[in-house]
Amino acid sequence: MIIAPSILNADNLNLGRDIKKATQAGITRFHIDIMDGHFVPNLSYGPQLVQDFKREFPLVEAEIHLMSDNLETMIPAFTQAGADLLEFHFEASKKVEYWLDYLASNGVKTGLVLNPETDVNVLKPYLKELKQVLLMSVHPGFGGQKYIPETADKIAQLKQLMKDANVNIPIEVDGGINDKTAPLAEKAGANVLVCGSYIFKNGDIAGQIRKLEGILNE
């Protein structure tokens, strides 16, 4: 199981410090939430943040969760900024194939994201080109929301879909992950867990990561 901390709820005035604490606790990938104030009702970071992240932490993976429907501007900008993996929303794109090709030919790992209400079957035509699928376990836009328990059914459906298509790519779950919900997602078959407030909000970043890992290893 990979834990990918979402920096959205870290201390933004001490972001480098918080990221460093997490890497010292063994984290090798961060989930960076990009919100455009249009596809979702909130704003977060721009490409400069990703560029700075890669300058300071060149060996740590930057996973970009793009919550925008302006892919023409955003995908090239975040590709150039140094994204290692970029996940965009199926709901936000009319040219899924085009953007998957664009990312792959620029050496960026590709991911597609589905909102809670989107059927996993929409992924069928793209499964062979994806390096990861992200299932939202909250409605995108804000950290600190409650995990939607029906996510387990979607993970199971996606697993079946992948089995039928003879592909095996990591399933990531994002939103409301804590010591109670992480085991639910794990049991359902998730391979990567995004975790924001649980890790960054109580003041003991390394302790929270250890706690989560401990629960997942039980």
Ligand code: DX5
């Ligand atoms: C929600 C974001 C999530 C969020 C996770 O729109 O995509 O990545 O920041 O934060 P928590 O773990 O607090 O739900």
Ligand code: ZN
């Ligand atoms: Zn996210």
